[in-house]
Amino acid sequence: MNLWYIIVAIVIFASIMIAKKTRKTKKNLPPGPPRLPIIGNLHQLGSQPHRSMFKLSEKYGSLMSLKFGNVSTVVASTPETVKDVLKSLDADCCSRPYMTYAARITYNLNDLAFSPYSKYWREVRKMTIVELYTAKRVKSFRHIREEEVASFVDFIEQSASLANPVNLNKKLMQLSGSVICRVGFGINLEDSKLKNTYEEVIQGTMEVLGSFAAADYFPVIGQLIDRITGLHSKCEKVFKAMDSFFDQSIKHHLEDESIKDDIIALLLKMEKGETGLGEFQLTRKHTKGILLNVLIAGIDTSGHTITWVMTHLIANPRVMKKVQAEVREVIKNKDNITEEDIERLQYLKMVIKESFRINPLVPLLIPREASKDVKIAGYDIPKKTWIHVNIWAVHRNPNVWKDPEAFIPERFMDNEIDYKGLNFELLPFGSGRRMCPGLGMGMALVHLTLTNLLYRFDWKLPEGMEVEDVDLEESYGLVCPKKVPLELIPVLTQWT
Template sequence: MSIWSIIVAFVFFASILIAKKMRMTTRNLPLGPPRLPIIGNLHQLGSKPHRSMFKLSEKYGSLMSLKFGNVSTVVASTPETVKDFLKTNDAECCSRPYMTYPARVTYNLKDLAFAPYSKYWREVRKMMVVELYTAKSVKSFRHVREEEVASFVDFIKQSASLAKPVNFSQKLMKLSGSVICRVGFGISLDGSKLANTYEEVIHGSMEVMGSFAAADYFPVIGRIIDRITGLHSKCEKVFKATDTFFDQSIEHHLANENIKDDNDIIGMLLKMEKRETELGEFRLTRNHTKGILQNVLLAGVDTTSHTITWVMTNLITNPRVLKKVQAEVREVIKKKDDITEEDIEKLEYFKMVIKETFRITPIGPLLIPREASKDLKIGGYNIPKKTWIHVNVWAIHRNPNVWKDPETFIPERFMDSHIDYKGLNFELLPFGSGRRICPGMGMGMALLHLTLINLLYRFDWKLPDGMNVEDVDIEESYGLSCPKNVPLHLVPVLTQWT
C-alpha cells in the first residue's frame, strides 16, 4: 500500500470520527456511559435496573443518556431533573412509548397506565377519576375492606393461638386479592378462575410488564429472543389467565339481573358500555373494559400487599420504631374493638412510618417509561422527540444529597416536614406525579391503613424461632413493582384486648 493510500485512509477515518463527535456536540445530549455496538447499554442494567442506573448516575449525572438497542433513553435521578419532566414539561413528557408485552396484556393499550397520551387517554382518565376513584367511591366500598380485614385478623388470631408463623407475603396477597375481587369484579376470589393461581398470575404480569423486552429494542430479532428467553410464553400465559377471569366476572354480571350496576367497578364499566352517548369521541367496548380492569386487578392486588409487607419488614427490623408506633396506635384506639378508618387521622407517627416505607422501599422504583412528544430542552441538554424517559424513584429516595442517612429507616425525618407522597413533592414519588399519577392511590391507601392499624393494635410480633433481626432478608426482586425477594414470616402474639 502506498503512502498516499495510507494518508487517504487516515483522513477518511479521522473525518468520520470528527463528524461523529460534531454530531454528538451539536445534539448536546446528556452525558452517559460508553455503549457497545448493537446492544448499547443493555448489558449494564443487571437484575435490578434501578440500582444499576443509580450507580451510573453517580458518575454521569442526574440526567443521563443511555441507549437500549435502537431506543434512545434518558434517566432522571434527582428531584430537580424529575420536576422538569413531570411538572414543567409534563404535557410534552406524559405519553408512553409502545411496549410490546404491556400492549398485549392491556388489549392493545386500551387501559390507562400504558396507553399513549391522546384524546382517548384523557377521556378514560377523566372517567376513572370522576366515576371510579372518587372519595365517594372509595368510601362506598368501606364495608368490603372491613369484612375482609376482619377475616384476615381471625386467621392471624388462629395462628397466634398456635404460635405459628404467618407468611405475610402470601397472606397479604390473598387479602388484597379478596378485596379487589369484590370491589372490582363483584365476585369472591375463592371459587374464581384465579383462585389457585392468582399469586403466580399477578407476579408474572408485573414481571412481564416491567421487563426490558428485546422486542422493544430490536425490531427484527427481538421477538425471537423473547421466545428463546421465555418472556413471550410467560406473557401469553398470564394474559390468558386474566382474560378468562375477566370473562367469568362479566358473565356473572350479565347473568344476574339483581346485581346493581354501581355495586362494583366492573358494573360501572358495563353500564358505560351500554350508554347511548359516547365517551367523548370514543365508545367504550368490551376490550376497553378489560384493559381498564387489568389495571384495577394488578395495581390493586400487587402494590398494596407488597407495601404492607415492606412496612412490617421495616418495623420488625427496627424494634425501636415498632414499639413507638404500636404505643401510638394503642393510645389512640384505647381498647376499642371496632377500629374505623377515621382513626388514621389521629396517628401522626403511624403516617411517618408509612412515608418512610415509601421512601426506603418504593414499590415502583422505576416509573413506567414516558416518551417525549417533541424536541425539548431539559437542564441545558437537548432531549429529542421520541426519547424514552425513565424516572428513577429509587435513586431519588436513596440520594444522600436529598435525605440524611438514606440507608437508615428513620420515620422521624418526616416530623414537621411538608413532604407528602401525593405527587406534589419530588423528593418522594411512590405514586408518580403529574398527569400520570396513579389514580387508585386513595383506594389502595384505605386498605393499607385499615390493615396495618389492626396488625399493630391487636398483635405483638416476633421473628420465628432461631431468627434474629440480622437474618431478615431486605432485598427486593424486580418487575413493574418490587416485592420482597424472600417472603416475610412473622409470629403473632395475642394482646390482652385481642
Template sequence: MYLPYCVGSKMSLWYIIVAIVVFFASILIAKNTSKTTKNLPPGPPRLPIIGNLHQLGSKPHRSMFKLSKKYGSLMSLKFGNVSTVVASTPETVRDVLKTFDIDCCSRPYMTYAARITYNLKDLGFAPYSKYWRELRKLTVVELYTAKRVQSFRHIREEEVASFVDFIKQSSSLEKPVNFNLKLMKLSASVICRVGFGISLEGSKLENSYDEVIQGIMEVVGSFAAADYFPVIGKIIDRLTGLHGKCEKVFKAMDTFFDQAIKRHLEDESVKDDIIHLLLKMERGEIGLGDFQITRNHTKGILLNILAAGIDTSAQTTTWVMTHLIKNPRVMRKVQAEVREVIKNKDEITEEDIERLEYLTMVIKETHRINPLVPLLIPREASKDIKIAGYDIPEKTWIHVNIWAVHRNPNVWKDPDAFIPERFMGNEIDYKGLNFELLPFGSGRRMCPGLGMGMALVHLTLINLLYRFDWKLPEGMKVEDVDLEESYGLVCPKKVPLELIPIITKWT
C-alpha cells in the first residue's frame, strides 16, 4: 500500500529536480542569448582562459595596431576575465574621448596602479567620482594654471643653464652626452624644486631617480595578471617579478615623499611649491569640496607630479634630438631658424619660444611619430553605450591606441616618415582638440600638466640647437641611430641616444 506513495514521491522529487534544472538552464540560455544578440565589435579568436593576452607581445600598442588592420577601428579583445575594446582611428577615439566622454572617463581597478597611487588617491588612476572632479578642479585652478607655470620660470631657466654648462664641459672633452640619462636628470632637478622645494642633489632620489621613474611607468603600464585572473594573478605576478618591482619603486618613492614633506614641516619658510599648497589643504586652509585630504592623498597627487613631470619632458626632448640627428636636413633647417630668431643673445628666455614656427612643427611631428603614451590609461564604460554601431557593455575596459591613430595611412601620408612640414599651413595641434594628434589625450582625462612639461621641452631644445652642433660618436652613421622604443605607460627610447656636442662660435 506504500508503493504508490513511494513511487509518487520519487516521481514528484524528479519533477522538482527537472523543474529546477530547466529553470536555471533557461536563465543561462537567456543570458547567453542576450549576449549573442549584442552587436559587439569584431575581434580575433580567443584561447581558453587567457583570451587574447598571448597576442599582445612586448609592445602591445604595435600588436593592437596590427590586429586593428584586420578587425577594424573598434575591436574586441578578451584579457583573462576582462572584456576590452580598442579604439584605433580618429573617429572612434573621438567617440570615446568626446562624444561619450562622460560614460567612458572612469577607470577600472588596476592592482599595481592602486598600490603606487596610495589606493587611487591621485588624479590619473582614480575612478570618476565627486572626489576626482574636485581634485581635477583643484589641479586646473591651483597647480597648472598659466600663472603658476610662469611663476616657476626662473627654476627652469636656472636648471637649463646648469645643463648647458655640463654640455660645454663634455664638448671640451669631446665626450658623448647620454641624452636619456642627462635629460632625465634635468627634468628631475626641475620637478624636485617646483613640486617638492628641494634639490635633487642630496635627496633620496639622487642616485636612483631614473630607475624609480622608469620602474613606475613599467609597473603602471603593465598588463598585470592580477587584473585579469583574480585567483592566481598575484601569484603569477610574483613569479614574473612585477610584484617585487612595484614594491621596490613604491618604497623608494615613498621615502622621497617623506623626506620632502618633513622638510616643509620643519621649516615653514619653505613655500611657493606644490607640497606647501597640499599641506595647506591637509590643514583645511584650502578646501577640496566636501573632502578632507590626508597624507596619502597628498602623496598620491605628488606621484602624478613626480612621475609624469619628469618622464614626459625628458623623453620628448630625447626623441626630438633622435629624429633631428637621424634627419640632417631637418636639423639644419631648425637650427637655422633658431639661430636667426635668437641671433647673438647669450641669455635665452621663454619669450623666444613663440617665434619658432618650424621648431613647433618638429615637436608636433615627434609627438606624432613617437607618442610618449601610445596606449592611454584604460578607461571603463560606466553604462551600456553604442559606439560606431557596436554595443559596448557596462564595465568593458576601453583602450585608446594613440600609436595607431598617429600611424594611420588614411590620416597621415607616409606615416612612418619624419616630415615636420606636414604641419605647415594647418591648425592641427597637440592640445586635445584635434583627434588626429593626441599625445596628451583629450576630454576630462587629458593630461593637466601639458603647459608645465612643454615649457621645459621648448626651453631645453632652443638651448641645445642654438648653442651647439651635434655629431654621432666615432664610427656611428646616421643609419645606425636606433628608433625602437621600450614599453611602459611612457615609452622611452630603448637604446640611449649619445651625441657629441660642438660649441658654436657665438657661445
C-alpha cells in the first residue's frame, strides 16, 4: 500500500511540474494567418513574397508570425518593429540561419552577407570596409569610375546618332560590372570568363540567394523538391560560373605580382600569412566567399538603381523635365562633370531617394536569426526564430508615406530622411551591423552615371510606346531588378 502512495505522489508531483513547465514555456507569439499541415504558410508567399507578406501584415499586424515547413518565422513590416530588430535588438538578432544554397554559393558561409555573427564575420567586415569602402578608398577609385562612365557615354552617343534604342538594364549592368571588376579584381570584364554570361549569372545568383528553398524547411525531402523545381541545378550552374571567374582572377594575380592595390591581392597575402585577419588563417574558400560579396553587392547596388531611376523618370515627364533643368543649370556647359558638381544636385538626390522608396533593391532583407529569446513589440520571439524584415512594406506604408504608390520626389524636400541607415522609414541598404558596407562605392557610380545621362541626353520611348505603357513590375530575387528591360532612345542635346 505504501508503494502505491509513493507512486501516486510521484505522478501528482510530475503532473504539477509538467503543468508549470507548460505554463512557463507558453509564449506570447505575434499573430499570424492559419497554417496548413506540414507546409505551414509557404503556399501564401506566391511569386513576390515581399508583396504577399505586406498584404498579410495589413491584416495580422506590424509583427507577424509565419511558419515555413518546420521553421518558425516572424516578419517586421513597420518602422517601429524594424527599428527594434535592426537597432534596439541588433546584437541579438543579427546572426544568420543556415541556408542550404547560400551556403553552397558562399563556400560554406565563408562570406560576409550570409555568415553567422561571429569573430570571423567581424574581422572580415572590418577588413573589407578598410580596404574597399572607406571614403578615402572610394575616392581613390574615382578615375576608374570616370573612365568606365566615359566609355558608356560614348556608346550612348553612337546609339543616339543612329536613333537606336538602348537596353538600359543590360548596359548598366555591364557598366557596374566593369567598374567592380577593375576595382575589386584587377581585371576587365571584357577579358573575363563572365563576358558573355555576366548578366545571366549575376541575376541567377540573386534568384538562388533570394529563394525560399524547400531544403531549408523540409530537412528530409527538401533537396529532392528543389531538384524537381530546378533550384538545385540553377544553384550549381551559377556556382560553377562564379567559381571559374574567381579562379581566373586569382590566377591573373598570381602571374602578375605587380597587381597590389585591390582586394584579391590583399586576400592572397592573408592566405600566405603575410598579413593577418585577427586570429584567422584564410583558405582559398574564404577568399572566394569574400570575393562573391564584393562582386554581387557592388554590381546590383548601382546598375539596377540607375535603371529604376530612369524608369520612373521616363514614366513621369514632369519630374524628368525638372531634374534635367537642375542638372543643366548646375553643370552648364562643362564637358567634365566633377563630384563637387554632383554634390549640388539637390533635386536629383530626392529623385534617387524616391526611387529607392518605391523600388528598394532588396525588398526582403536576408533573414536573420534570434540568437536568444527576445521581446519585439511586446511579443515573445524564441531563440532560433527566423526574422524577415520587409523593407518593401515599410516603404509602401500609407501611415508613413502619403500616396505611397505615387512617384513624388518632393516628399523629401525640407526633411532629413536619408537612406544611410539612420531613418527607419527609408532603408534600401538596411541598418545596423548587417548594413550593406558598399553603399558609398555604389552610390558614387550611381550619381556620376545619372548626371551624365541627364545632362548629355534627352530620352524618349520607342515608337508606338506611351508613358502609360512603361512597365513598373519587378522580378523577384535577393535583389529585385526591373522585370521588363527598359529600352529608351537617347537624343543628343546641344551641350554635347
